[in-house]
Amino acid sequence: MTLVASGLIPVNLITGFLGSGKTTLLQCALRSPELGTTAVLINEFGEVGLDHYLLQRVDEATVLLESGCVCCTIRGDLRDSIRDLYDRRERSLVPPFERLVIETTGLADPVPIVTTLTADPVLCHHFRIGNIVTVVDAVNGLSNLASFEESRRQAAVADRLVISKCDIADAPAINRLRASLRRLNPTAVQIDAARDPVSAARLLTGDIDDPVAKSEEVRRWLTEEQDLIAGHGHDGDDRHSHDISRHGDDIVAFSVRLDEPLQWSAFAVWLTMLLNRHGRAILRIKGLLHVAGVPTPVVIHGVQHTIHQPTHLAAWPDGAPQTRLIVIAKGVDRARVETSLAAFNRLATAA
């Protein structure tokens, strides 16, 4: 197996709480010619599939799920819908779409959707997960984050956080929301939907599996991690691990560094064991690994139990070989994560 998964159709999730503006964003993105041919899956929430009518221009490649929530109650339907869509693509019954966008319900947890795509023995050979875009309403976002677990999870797993309705929210509220989102998910890019000169299509493209965008994406992760370390100070011997967020009840983002080269076998044993026991609690993990015997960095990232195929970068973004993991988790103690990883690694070194 190689380290590069290519030729797979990227799948973007657009998620966000009720009324946050997901469909508006999707409409903007679909109007952009740079997005290419895109199929859209939306799910009907309630009796009227209103979103379906809003998206009629892509109706040819749209499969409207019939009821309920994409992620939970009809996950099998989602799988079947994507299989059906792909089958129609192969039989030239729909245009040969180059991208699939799934717009979730406002109450959806995006993680099971990721799992459905990556664990299905058919889908995983044709599709890969692209950027997860979460839309957060500047007027109600803070309140939703404080009140709803679903909203926090949507923000925590995002690659891109789009803040909508900034034109009708006051600046202090927007700043508080931005700060809160950054603590919750420091690696996600925040975009002011009304002001930032980033096209909606660019939100969906340029992900970590894109060979062109990969280096820049990782460089951004590292910048965030270094900024957070610099900004949050050190305490005692807590030199390499840093709590960088505490939001809602117990969702925490933290970073772990390992000075010595990482033994890949140890990392594989450790992470599979960790995700088996704590996968529900680990919302996202992103890492740049200094693997023993490998001169270039290895990039790894995942959503809950779902770990994407590792990839290589051509060079260290900051010239410093060092393992750095950023974890966004609920109720997981970062000091134990660091200690555990180091212990497993030393075990392999001694073997």
Place this chain on the structure above:
Amino acid sequence: MCGLCGALAGADHWADAAVTAGGTRSQRRQLRNRLANEVLAYYGLSLKEAVGGSPLLQNRTGQTALVPHLGALWPAAERLANRPLDPLDPDLIVALTRHGARARV
């Protein structure tokens, strides 16, 4: 891929990716299984290489399970050990650290 459901995707489990250039795929698996065995021993379990097939996980009472890939190991191990296997357990970490220190002597 899903670390728990990876059995469906078989050889494509992320842990099998050829991250390092050294050794064959089989050698890399053996190294990994040796390491996993050191962890499993803490729970009274062992993983045995099977010729031409998936490794076999076994507990002290002789119950067994096939583990086609690393992601499938830990759910099976928890079943056979009848307890959670937590890599963040301080007692496990102490045991592994002692074991590693002895191995280095």
